[in-house]
Amino acid sequence: MTALQNLKYGQWFRGADVDGDGFITQRDIRMMSERYIAARGTAPDSTTARLLTERMDEFWTNVIAPMDQDGDGKVDLREMTEGFARALTDPTLYPKQIEPVTNCFFDLVDLNGNGEIDQAEFQQMFDSIAGVPGEDCAAVFAALDQDGSGVLDRSEFHQAISEFFYGDDPDAPANHLFGRIAV
Template identity: 80%
Template sequence: MLHRRRGAAPDSATVRLLAEGMDGFWTDVIAPLDQDGDGKVDLREMTEGFKRVLTDPALYPEQIEPVFNCFFDLVDLNEDGKIDQAEFRQMFDSVAGVPGEDCAAVFAALDRDGPGALDRAEFHRAVTEFFYGCDPDAPANHLFGRVAG
Protein backbone atom coordinates (compact mmCIF):
# COMPACT_ATOMS: atom_id res chain seq x y z
CA MET A 1 0.00 0.00 0.00
CA LEU A 2 2.79 2.46 0.88
CA HIS A 3 4.56 1.75 -2.37
CA ARG A 4 1.50 2.65 -4.46
CA ARG A 5 0.99 6.00 -2.72
CA ARG A 6 4.65 6.88 -3.15
CA GLY A 7 5.05 5.40 -6.63
CA ALA A 8 7.68 2.94 -5.34
CA ALA A 9 8.06 -0.74 -6.12
CA PRO A 10 7.13 -3.10 -3.26
CA ASP A 11 10.75 -4.24 -2.96
CA SER A 12 12.31 -0.77 -3.24
CA ALA A 13 14.71 0.79 -0.74
CA THR A 14 12.05 3.38 0.15
CA VAL A 15 9.48 0.74 1.07
CA ARG A 16 12.09 -1.25 3.03
CA LEU A 17 13.11 1.89 4.95
CA LEU A 18 9.51 2.75 5.83
CA ALA A 19 8.73 -0.84 6.84
CA GLU A 20 11.84 -0.93 9.04
CA GLY A 21 10.71 2.31 10.68
CA MET A 22 7.28 0.87 11.45
CA ASP A 23 8.86 -2.39 12.72
CA GLY A 24 11.09 -0.30 14.98
CA PHE A 25 8.05 1.60 16.24
CA TRP A 26 6.43 -1.69 17.21
CA THR A 27 9.58 -3.12 18.80
CA ASP A 28 10.75 0.01 20.62
CA VAL A 29 7.49 1.76 21.49
CA ILE A 30 4.40 -0.45 21.35
CA ALA A 31 5.61 -3.93 22.41
CA PRO A 32 7.19 -2.66 25.67
CA LEU A 33 3.76 -1.33 26.70
CA ASP A 34 2.64 -4.94 27.29
CA GLN A 35 2.81 -4.74 31.10
CA ASP A 36 1.22 -8.11 31.87
CA GLY A 37 3.35 -10.06 29.36
CA ASP A 38 0.39 -11.62 27.52
CA GLY A 39 1.80 -10.70 24.11
CA LYS A 40 -0.91 -8.10 23.53
CA VAL A 41 -1.19 -4.38 24.25
CA ASP A 42 -4.68 -3.69 25.51
CA LEU A 43 -6.34 -0.29 25.70
CA ARG A 44 -5.31 0.30 29.33
CA GLU A 45 -1.66 -0.55 28.62
CA MET A 46 -1.65 1.62 25.50
CA THR A 47 -3.27 4.56 27.29
CA GLU A 48 -0.96 4.39 30.32
CA GLY A 49 2.12 3.96 28.14
CA PHE A 50 1.35 6.87 25.85
CA LYS A 51 0.35 9.05 28.79
CA ARG A 52 3.80 8.44 30.29
CA VAL A 53 5.65 9.08 27.03
CA LEU A 54 3.63 12.15 26.10
CA THR A 55 4.07 13.85 29.45
CA ASP A 56 7.82 13.34 29.78
CA PRO A 57 9.83 15.30 27.16
CA ALA A 58 12.95 13.34 28.11
CA LEU A 59 11.39 10.32 26.39
CA TYR A 60 10.96 12.17 23.07
CA PRO A 61 14.27 11.15 21.45
CA GLU A 62 13.79 7.49 22.25
CA GLN A 63 10.04 7.04 21.92
CA ILE A 64 8.52 9.78 19.77
CA GLU A 65 11.28 11.04 17.46
CA PRO A 66 11.69 7.69 15.61
CA VAL A 67 7.94 7.50 15.00
CA PHE A 68 7.79 11.02 13.60
CA ASN A 69 10.94 10.45 11.53
CA CYS A 70 9.02 7.64 9.86
CA PHE A 71 5.93 9.85 9.53
CA PHE A 72 8.10 12.63 8.03
CA ASP A 73 9.48 10.14 5.50
CA LEU A 74 5.95 9.03 4.60
CA VAL A 75 4.80 12.62 4.04
CA ASP A 76 7.93 13.66 2.11
CA LEU A 77 6.63 12.11 -1.10
CA ASN A 78 9.34 13.51 -3.38
CA GLU A 79 12.05 12.48 -0.86
CA ASP A 80 13.80 15.87 -0.91
CA GLY A 81 14.20 16.00 2.89
CA LYS A 82 11.46 18.61 3.27
CA ILE A 83 7.68 18.72 3.51
CA ASP A 84 6.30 21.30 1.13
CA GLN A 85 2.82 22.78 1.37
CA ALA A 86 1.31 20.27 -1.08
CA GLU A 87 2.72 17.32 0.89
CA PHE A 88 1.56 18.93 4.15
CA ARG A 89 -1.93 19.38 2.75
CA GLN A 90 -2.00 15.75 1.68
CA MET A 91 -1.06 14.80 5.27
CA PHE A 92 -3.88 16.98 6.62
CA ASP A 93 -6.37 15.45 4.18
CA SER A 94 -5.26 11.91 5.11
CA VAL A 95 -5.14 12.39 8.88
CA ALA A 96 -8.01 14.72 9.63
CA GLY A 97 -9.77 15.96 6.48
CA VAL A 98 -8.79 19.55 7.31
CA PRO A 99 -9.98 22.36 4.97
CA GLY A 100 -7.31 23.82 2.68
CA GLU A 101 -7.40 27.31 4.19
CA ASP A 102 -6.74 25.90 7.68
CA CYS A 103 -3.93 23.79 6.30
CA ALA A 104 -2.33 26.80 4.60
CA ALA A 105 -2.52 28.88 7.79
CA VAL A 106 -1.01 26.14 9.96
CA PHE A 107 1.73 25.45 7.41
CA ALA A 108 2.66 29.14 7.19
CA ALA A 109 2.85 29.40 11.00
CA LEU A 110 5.05 26.30 11.29
CA ASP A 111 7.37 27.29 8.43
CA ARG A 112 9.32 29.68 10.62
CA ASP A 113 12.26 30.26 8.29
CA GLY A 114 9.96 30.91 5.33
CA PRO A 115 11.30 28.97 2.33
CA GLY A 116 7.96 27.22 1.76
CA ALA A 117 8.94 23.89 3.28
CA LEU A 118 9.38 22.26 6.66
CA ASP A 119 12.69 20.55 7.19
CA ARG A 120 13.02 17.71 9.68
CA ALA A 121 14.14 20.06 12.50
CA GLU A 122 11.12 22.36 12.02
CA PHE A 123 8.84 19.34 11.91
CA HIS A 124 10.28 17.98 15.17
CA ARG A 125 9.99 21.43 16.79
CA ALA A 126 6.31 21.46 15.86
CA VAL A 127 5.71 17.92 17.17
CA THR A 128 7.54 18.73 20.43
CA GLU A 129 5.51 21.92 20.83
CA PHE A 130 2.30 19.99 20.07
CA PHE A 131 2.90 17.32 22.72
CA TYR A 132 4.79 19.19 25.43
CA GLY A 133 4.12 22.90 24.92
CA CYS A 134 2.19 25.07 27.36
CA ASP A 135 1.39 28.03 25.08
CA PRO A 136 -2.30 27.88 24.11
CA ASP A 137 -1.57 30.13 21.10
CA ALA A 138 1.32 28.06 19.72
CA PRO A 139 0.97 27.31 15.98
CA ALA A 140 1.76 23.64 16.54
CA ASN A 141 -1.43 23.19 18.56
CA HIS A 142 -3.09 22.80 15.17
CA LEU A 143 -0.49 20.43 13.72
CA PHE A 144 -3.09 17.74 13.02
CA GLY A 145 -6.03 20.04 12.43
CA ARG A 146 -7.55 23.19 13.87
CA VAL A 147 -8.71 22.81 17.44
CA ALA A 148 -12.18 24.29 17.91
CA GLY A 149 -12.16 27.09 20.44
Protein backbone atom coordinates in the same frame (compact mmCIF):
# COMPACT_ATOMS: atom_id res chain seq x y z
CA MET B 1 -1.02 14.88 32.00
CA THR B 2 -2.95 17.98 31.09
CA ALA B 3 -6.36 18.37 29.47
CA LEU B 4 -4.68 19.69 26.30
CA GLN B 5 -2.43 16.66 26.05
CA ASN B 6 -5.48 14.42 26.51
CA LEU B 7 -7.15 16.18 23.56
CA LYS B 8 -4.07 15.87 21.37
CA TYR B 9 -3.46 12.24 22.26
CA GLY B 10 -7.13 11.46 21.61
CA GLN B 11 -6.84 13.03 18.16
CA TRP B 12 -3.70 11.03 17.47
CA PHE B 13 -5.43 7.85 18.69
CA ARG B 14 -8.33 8.34 16.28
CA GLY B 15 -5.86 8.58 13.39
CA ALA B 16 -3.80 5.59 14.57
CA ASP B 17 -6.90 3.41 14.98
CA VAL B 18 -6.91 2.87 11.24
CA ASP B 19 -9.63 0.21 11.19
CA GLY B 20 -11.82 2.20 13.60
CA ASP B 21 -12.40 -0.64 16.06
CA GLY B 22 -11.48 1.40 19.15
CA PHE B 23 -8.04 -0.15 19.55
CA ILE B 24 -4.55 0.33 18.17
CA THR B 25 -2.97 -2.96 17.16
CA GLN B 26 0.20 -3.88 15.36
CA ARG B 27 -2.00 -4.31 12.29
CA ASP B 28 -3.17 -0.67 12.59
CA ILE B 29 0.46 0.46 12.68
CA ARG B 30 1.19 -1.67 9.62
CA MET B 31 -1.88 -0.24 7.88
CA MET B 32 -0.58 3.26 8.62
CA SER B 33 2.68 2.31 6.91
CA GLU B 34 0.82 0.88 3.94
CA ARG B 35 -1.29 4.03 3.61
CA TYR B 36 1.81 6.25 3.74
CA ILE B 37 3.51 4.09 1.13
CA ALA B 38 0.46 4.03 -1.16
CA ALA B 39 -0.11 7.80 -0.89
CA ARG B 40 3.46 8.39 -1.92
CA GLY B 41 3.21 5.95 -4.80
CA THR B 42 6.24 4.06 -3.53
CA ALA B 43 6.68 0.42 -4.40
CA PRO B 44 5.99 -1.76 -1.33
CA ASP B 45 9.35 -3.51 -1.79
CA SER B 46 11.39 -0.29 -2.12
CA THR B 47 14.08 0.70 0.35
CA THR B 48 11.94 3.61 1.57
CA ALA B 49 8.92 1.36 2.13
CA ARG B 50 10.98 -1.27 3.95
CA LEU B 51 12.62 1.37 6.14
CA LEU B 52 9.29 2.96 7.03
CA THR B 53 7.78 -0.43 7.85
CA GLU B 54 10.77 -1.32 10.03
CA ARG B 55 10.60 2.02 11.88
CA MET B 56 6.86 1.73 12.39
CA ASP B 57 7.34 -1.84 13.68
CA GLU B 58 9.92 -0.44 16.11
CA PHE B 59 7.42 2.25 17.09
CA TRP B 60 4.87 -0.49 17.84
CA THR B 61 7.37 -2.59 19.80
CA ASN B 62 9.05 0.21 21.75
CA VAL B 63 6.25 2.73 22.24
CA ILE B 64 2.74 1.35 21.69
CA ALA B 65 2.92 -2.35 22.68
CA PRO B 66 4.27 -1.58 26.18
CA MET B 67 1.07 0.41 26.80
CA ASP B 68 -0.99 -2.80 26.53
CA GLN B 69 -1.74 -3.15 30.23
CA ASP B 70 -3.98 -6.21 29.99
CA GLY B 71 -1.81 -8.13 27.50
CA ASP B 72 -4.54 -8.59 24.90
CA GLY B 73 -2.41 -7.38 21.97
CA LYS B 74 -4.34 -4.16 21.52
CA VAL B 75 -4.24 -0.72 23.10
CA ASP B 76 -7.41 1.22 23.86
CA LEU B 77 -7.61 4.99 24.37
CA ARG B 78 -7.22 4.73 28.14
CA GLU B 79 -4.15 2.49 27.88
CA MET B 80 -2.59 4.74 25.25
CA THR B 81 -3.25 7.94 27.18
CA GLU B 82 -1.87 6.45 30.39
CA GLY B 83 1.08 5.06 28.42
CA PHE B 84 1.87 8.44 26.88
CA ALA B 85 1.58 10.01 30.34
CA ARG B 86 4.18 7.54 31.63
CA ALA B 87 6.49 7.51 28.63
CA LEU B 88 6.45 11.08 27.37
CA THR B 89 7.39 12.86 30.55
CA ASP B 90 10.84 13.99 29.46
CA PRO B 91 11.37 15.84 26.16
CA THR B 92 15.08 14.98 26.30
CA LEU B 93 14.04 11.41 25.44
CA TYR B 94 12.60 12.55 22.08
CA PRO B 95 15.64 11.27 20.14
CA LYS B 96 15.04 7.75 21.42
CA GLN B 97 11.25 7.70 21.59
CA ILE B 98 10.00 9.55 18.54
CA GLU B 99 12.82 10.93 16.36
CA PRO B 100 13.51 7.73 14.34
CA VAL B 101 9.88 7.44 13.21
CA THR B 102 9.70 11.20 12.60
CA ASN B 103 12.80 11.11 10.39
CA CYS B 104 11.34 8.29 8.37
CA PHE B 105 7.98 10.06 8.10
CA PHE B 106 9.71 13.30 7.04
CA ASP B 107 11.47 11.44 4.23
CA LEU B 108 8.20 9.90 3.15
CA VAL B 109 6.30 13.21 3.14
CA ASP B 110 9.18 14.86 1.23
CA LEU B 111 7.85 13.43 -2.04
CA ASN B 112 10.44 15.02 -4.29
CA GLY B 113 13.36 14.21 -1.96
CA ASN B 114 14.71 17.76 -1.78
CA GLY B 115 15.04 17.79 2.02
CA GLU B 116 12.02 20.04 2.54
CA ILE B 117 8.27 19.58 2.80
CA ASP B 118 6.25 22.06 0.82
CA GLN B 119 2.59 22.78 1.47
CA ALA B 120 1.36 20.50 -1.32
CA GLU B 121 3.41 17.56 0.03
CA PHE B 122 2.23 18.27 3.57
CA GLN B 123 -1.40 18.51 2.50
CA GLN B 124 -1.30 15.42 0.31
CA MET B 125 0.05 13.26 3.10
CA PHE B 126 -2.00 14.58 6.00
CA ASP B 127 -5.21 14.73 3.98
CA SER B 128 -4.92 11.26 2.47
CA ILE B 129 -3.30 9.53 5.43
CA ALA B 130 -4.62 11.18 8.57
CA GLY B 131 -7.86 12.50 7.10
CA VAL B 132 -6.95 16.09 8.03
CA PRO B 133 -9.12 18.46 5.93
CA GLY B 134 -7.28 20.63 3.41
CA GLU B 135 -8.17 23.93 5.06
CA ASP B 136 -6.80 22.66 8.37
CA CYS B 137 -3.63 21.42 6.65
CA ALA B 138 -3.04 24.83 5.07
CA ALA B 139 -3.48 26.70 8.35
CA VAL B 140 -1.32 24.26 10.31
CA PHE B 141 1.38 24.28 7.63
CA ALA B 142 1.54 28.08 7.59
CA ALA B 143 1.84 28.20 11.37
CA LEU B 144 4.53 25.50 11.47
CA ASP B 145 6.61 27.27 8.81
CA GLN B 146 8.39 29.31 11.47
CA ASP B 147 10.78 31.10 9.14
CA GLY B 148 8.13 31.86 6.49
CA SER B 149 10.14 30.11 3.78
CA GLY B 150 7.14 28.27 2.33
CA VAL B 151 8.62 24.89 3.30
CA LEU B 152 9.22 22.89 6.43
CA ASP B 153 12.76 21.80 6.97
CA ARG B 154 13.60 18.80 9.10
CA SER B 155 14.17 20.99 12.16
CA GLU B 156 10.75 22.66 11.89
CA PHE B 157 9.12 19.26 11.39
CA HIS B 158 10.83 17.82 14.46
CA GLN B 159 9.84 20.89 16.46
CA ALA B 160 6.20 20.35 15.47
CA ILE B 161 6.19 16.65 16.40
CA SER B 162 7.97 17.36 19.68
CA GLU B 163 5.50 20.14 20.54
CA PHE B 164 2.57 17.89 19.71
CA PHE B 165 3.66 15.04 21.96
CA TYR B 166 5.37 16.94 24.79
CA GLY B 167 3.96 20.46 24.70
CA ASP B 168 1.20 22.05 26.71
CA ASP B 169 0.90 25.47 25.10
CA PRO B 170 -2.75 25.95 24.05
CA ASP B 171 -1.64 28.35 21.29
CA ALA B 172 0.98 26.06 19.72
CA PRO B 173 0.16 25.41 16.05
CA ALA B 174 1.41 21.82 16.37
CA ASN B 175 -1.60 21.02 18.56
CA HIS B 176 -3.57 20.57 15.33
CA LEU B 177 -0.95 18.51 13.48
CA PHE B 178 -3.18 15.43 13.33
CA GLY B 179 -6.45 17.34 12.94
CA ARG B 180 -8.09 20.33 14.56
CA ILE B 181 -8.80 19.99 18.25
CA ALA B 182 -10.95 22.30 20.35
CA VAL B 183 -8.63 24.16 22.74
